[in-house]
Amino acid sequence: MISEYDFSVANRFLKYVTVDTQSDPNASCFPSTEKQKDLSRILVDELQQMGIADAHLDEHGYVYATIPGNSDKQVPVICFCSHVDTAPDCSGTG
Secondary structure (H helix, E strand, O other), X not given: OOXXXXXXXXXXXXXXXXXXXXXXXXXXXXXXXXXXXXXXXXHHHHHHHOOOOOOXXXXXXXXXXXXXXXXXXXXXXXXXXXXXXXXXXXXXXX
């Protein structure tokens, strides 16, 4: 099981920024490198460890997950979306 420290914002940020997610400006595929999915795989794993059973990664590197609401009221669904690769100028390794 993951400890409280493992889910601290600072620890997660430091872990995420060391993942080499460098893109390839000369590639004709999406994502431009397979390693761009490495951070997404980490995110899916962490979501599943938090108990989010339907967290998954698609072939393009997008992460999807559903977090059920905790309100009896009718409220809109919220989508969080972000970009996870790094520019070719800097790999992010280490």
